[in-house]
Amino acid sequence: MIRVRFAPSPTGYLHIGGARTFIFNWLYARHNGGVMILRIDDTDVERNTEASLRSIQDGLEWLELGWDEFYRQSERLELHRKAAWAIFEKGLAYRDFTPLSNQDENASVAGETTPGGWLFNPGMRELDRAESDRRAARGEPFVLRFKVPRESRQQVTVSDEVYGTVSKSTGDLEDFALLRSNGLPTYHMASCADDADLKITHILRGQEHLANTFKHVLIFEALGVPAPITAHLPLLIAPDKSKLSKRVHGPVVSVTTYRDAGFLPHAFVNFVSLLGWSPKNDREKLSLDELVSLFTLEGVNRSNAMINFTDQDPFDPKAVWLNAEHLRALPVEEFARRVVPFAQQAGFAGASEEKFRVLAPLIQERMRLLRDVATVADFFFVEPRSYPAEDLVPQKGDRAMAVRALRKAKEVLGSVPFDRGSIETALRAAAGQLELKTGQLFQPIRVAVCGKKNAPPLFETLEALGRETVFRRLDFALEMLQ
RNA sequence: GGCGCUAUCGUCUAAGGGUUAGGACAAAGCCCUCUCAAGGCUUAAAUACGGGUUCGAAUCCCGUUAGCGCUACCA
The missing domain is CATH 1.10.10.350 (Arc Repressor Mutant, subunit A)
Structure with missing residues (x-):
């Protein structure tokens, strides 16, 4: 049984890149009769907010796709900690007592002298177990680090379903943290422990995680469980070619912007699914069912896809066109149901589904977004008085x-x-x-x-x-x- | 800096050794027509650069350049 997960961290609203990752996972699950899991990766207590969690869930619900299982990492911390200490007990991790303030210094000194930069804090890997236990017992703070096997300079290999076989020398991998000094697991630890526990079979996620996968392979190995198969997705980028970000690109990247403008959820899904994936048959307008039956990992490509928005228009023209196509194809009943909230928003008194079932043939094919009802159907509700x-x-x-x-x-x-x-x-x-x-x-x-x-x-x-x-x-x- | 990944029309993409390099959006023009929309037809538009391999390269190899990602006690 195929099990996939989407694992956002609640540090902002759901943006289109996150939505796409969810959509690809969902399509993969449905195509293969598998299970779609939503897991909230909220181990970073400093940055997580409940408001963000709600807005991410709202965004996902708007897609009208759904999911089968739901978890929050913050409720599973014991599992992660146990996994981390199991690795420690196997001798594959060590306590690092280096104070935070010294680390930048170490990094810069080592960075200058050692090509490849800083791999671990000096002295800490070698600390013997008794000494380590003693200092910990005294209450000295530490992070638990993975002891990347270094002697043999072996290659860590990832067989990615999209990017193929990629490998990296352990000599280029730093001793990454498993547990923070406050005892909470890091992303890497929590993610792998959960993937193992939840029996995740396939990980579809953004390409920014490709480099992290080497660490994850090491963790799964240390845990003694098979690593899930990965498929990394090319990134979504802005017209300036930078990775889509909430901070620099603003609300244009939020799915709520699309929702509020009157995109149809499945038209949005259609548009986004075509970013980095192709059915290879020249089809563009695809229903949800068609998407599910056509979706395969072979169709995923490897180069970043740009979303074509501008300061004047937040929406990619192709997204708008696809929405118009889906809008036009809507049964009158559904069109009426979906357009009424936008008519009310526009202040049209007497806007009802019944009314719009009558109006549909007149306005439906003239709208591209549901909000267009405000300009396309205004005179059915408001006396025209202000024209020259x-x-x-x-x-x-x-x-x-x-x-x-x-x-x-x-x-x-x-x-x-x-x-x-x-x-x-x-x-x-x-x-x-x-x-x-x-x-x-x-x-x-x-x-x-x-x-x-x-x-x-x-x-x-x-x-x-x-x-x-x-x-x-x-x-x-x-x-x-x- | 180190490591990794990527490179086809403006944008999304197809073509995985042999094609006039195909489709879609956007743009321009024409047709249809009570306006708009839709629809139909047409035009313009690409293999980053340089070397190989081969009878033949967008496709395989190497290099260059550019972009992106990772290099946190963020995810």
Whole structure:
């Protein structure tokens, strides 16, 4: 049984890179009928916040993918500590009593003299067990360090499903910490102990961890358990080619920014899944089911993928396009359900699912993000009053022509059934009688009724609005022209 | 600095020794058309650089350059 995990640390909101790691794990799990685990890596008490944990969970829930098991590392500290001391008892780790303040110094001195830099604090590896125990018993603070085998300068090898076989000499690996001086496990220790305990079979994570994997291989070996198979994912980078970061790139990288703009969760998943992965069949718009059945590690590539945002527009154009595609494909019921909150947000009185089921054919294919409802459907809820009178004037016409057109519209629309077919017939005939091009008649009506030059098809719009509203707006426009 | 990874149109990517280097987004143009949107057609746009190997290289090897990552008692 395949078991994968997403293991964020709660130090900020969920950003798009984290979301992608979750998504790839989820797709891999679902594709293989495996188990998706959410594990909160909150061993860094200094930087973790509950608010961050909540916002990460909110972000993940918004994706509408779900997970099967949930753990918090902070509730499993005993497990990590036991694992660390087991390594110590095997003689594969040692206490390092070097005060924190001396370490930078050691590092810089050693860095100058030893090519490859600083690997461990002098004297500490060699401390004999009795002496080490004595100092610890006296209460002297220490970190527990992994004793990287150094004598043979052996190679540590990782067989990564994406990057292939990579190896590193133990001579280039520092004696990393397992336990901090406050007794809490480090990321490396906690992560490996948990992966072992939770029987994680595959680790899909960001490429920034590729170099850490050598340490993890050593830990798993020391623990006497097989290391999970790893698949490192190329990083997501900003247009300046730097790694996506909350601090420098701001809210554009937060998934809540996408949520609040009105991305559909599965459109977002679709977009993100195409960053660093390809189905290799030229398909771009993929449903969740298609994604699940197509997703394989062979399709993951190795170079970083850029998200194309700017100061003016936080969203990659392709993300917006994909969202429009998914939006258009939505069943009317679901479209209505999802758009209503955005209509209410825009302050549209009377916005209801029922109303939007009627409006859907008029607006659905004209929206790219759900928030577009504010600009695409406004005139269905709010009287257009603030457009310039000049907009009523048709092409190659003047105000007099606009007046004639609007009066004629009132005249013919007063006496027909108010459905799109009858309206079209009446209006086309009217254009003929006025000897106007259809556009010259339709455009003034459109502007009068919608308050703008670009709007959904006219006859359907008039029908949806109803005779009373249409006449009120025609009158208002006529007044503006006087 | 050391170590590791990466390099195809502006962006996401396909092509894993033989193709006019393909698709998509974005851009431009045309068509359709009551405007917009959608749709259709077309154009412009790439193998970082230098050496090998080979009959033949985007593809394999080496070097250079550039970018990224790791090098914490952060994750």
